Amino acid sequence: NAGVTQTPKFRVLKTGQSMTLLCAQDMNHEYMYWYRQDPGMGLRLIHYSVGEGTTAKGEVPDGYNVSRLKKQNFLLGLESAAPSQTSVYFCASKRAYNSPLHFGNGTRLTVT
Amino acid sequence: GQQLNQSPQSMFIQEGEDVSMNCTSSSIFNTWLWYKQDPGEGPVLLIALYKAGELTSNGRLTAQFGITRKDSFLNISASIPSDVGIYFCAGQGGNNDMRFGAGTRLTVKP
Numbered sequence: 137n138a139g140v141t142q143t144p145k146f147r148v149l150k151t152g153q154s155m156t157l158l159c160a161q162d163m164n165h166e167y168m169y170w171y172r173q174d175p176g177m178g179l180r181l182i183h184y185s186v187g188e189g190t191t192a193k194g195e196v197p198d199g200y201n202v203s204r205l206k207k208q209n210f211l212l213g214l215e216s217a218a219p220s221q222t223s224v225y226f227c228a229s230k231r232a233y234n235s236p237l238h239f240g241n242g243t244r245l246t247v248t
Numbered sequence: 249g250q251q252l253n254q255s256p257q258s259m260f261i262q263e264g265e266d267v268s269m270n271c272t273s274s275s276i277f278n279t280w281l282w283y284k285q286d287p288g289e290g291p292v293l294l295i296a297l298y299k300a301g302e303l304t305s306n307g308r309l310t311a312q313f314g315i316t317r318k319d320s321f322l323n324i325s326a327s328i329p330s331d332v333g334i335y336f337c338a339g340q341g342g343n344n345d346m347r348f349g350a351g352t353r354l355t356v357k358p
Contacts, residue, residue, distance in 0.1 A: 140290075167344065178254070178336060178350035179291070186344050194345055226290050234279050234298060237338070237346060239290030 138162055142227050142240035149217040149247045157212040157243050159227030167230045168210035169194075169237065170202060172223040179226065185210055217247045251275075254337050254349025261327055262357050269352040270321040271337035279340040280313050280320040284333045285351075291336055295322070327356050 140161045149155055159168065166187050171179040171194075181194030185204040199221060201213045210229075214221060224244050228237040254271045261267060271280070279298055283291035295306050297313035297320060304311055310323045320339075324331055337349040 169346065171348070176257075176350060179338075179348040181345050181347065184345055192344065195347070228290075233344065234340065236281050236293045236296045237291075239283075239292070241288070241290050 140227055140229055140238055140240035142243050144243060145241070146244050147246070149245065151218060151247060153217050154213070154215050155217065157225055159210045159212070159240060160208055161229040162208065163229065163231070163238065164207070165229035165231050167232070168204065169228045170210065170212045171226045171228065172196065173226060174223050182212065219247045221245065222247045252337060252339055252347055252349040254352060256352055257350070258353040258355070260355045260357065263327060263329060265327055267324040267327055267354060268321060269335060270319060271339070271349045272319040273339055274318070275341055276317040277339035277341050280311070281338040282311050282322045283336045283338060285336065286333050329356050329358055332356050
């Protein structure tokens with residue numbers, strides 16, 4: 137039981153490049169979330185999903201897209217990376233509405 | 249959107265001292281959670297609170313869900329060096345997103 141697994145762990149992009157971050161959970165959780173963490177700002181919600189095939193915007197969705205084609209996977213895409221998207225990205229999942237979140241170990245992304 | 253104000257931003261304490269941090273919100277929450285994050289890792293759940301007024305302990309940690317549902321606090325008693333890290337509060341309101349405070353960075357001096 138691996139929990140929440142994020143790939144890759146590190147990535148460096150040039151401005152304008154695209155990439156996809158993968159989040160996989162093996163706990164059969166319904167809800168999945170993508171956050172970004174910047175110094176002094178805590179965790180800010182980008183997008184989330186309440187079930188397979190559904191997605192919704194969080195606090196800071198601009199510049200990102202997501203897809204939840206399979207229940208266990210939640211993909212975060214950057215179509216045209218910008219330096220402002222340099223951050224640590226965390227994926228999390230939870231079983232039900234009032235359940236606590238379980239986090240992956242993060243992806244550190246640098247956009248130059 | 250829902251905003252969480254967490255304080256203090258940072259604390260420097262001596263080993264053995266007690267610690268208190270809190271979160272307040274302009275909105276009502278149905279669930280309050282407290283997480284700890286170590287360097288290079290994701291946040292790990294410490295305590296979950298589901299009812300207004302609820303007081304819950306986990307070892308040396310105690311947290312309370314405020315009676316107005318707009319605040320929560322976390323206390324750590326008799327701190328030890330491994331308590332070092334960043335502590336986050338999180339709140340779940342009527343919608344499906346979960347919002348986090350900016351964190352309290354705790355440093356414990358031996």
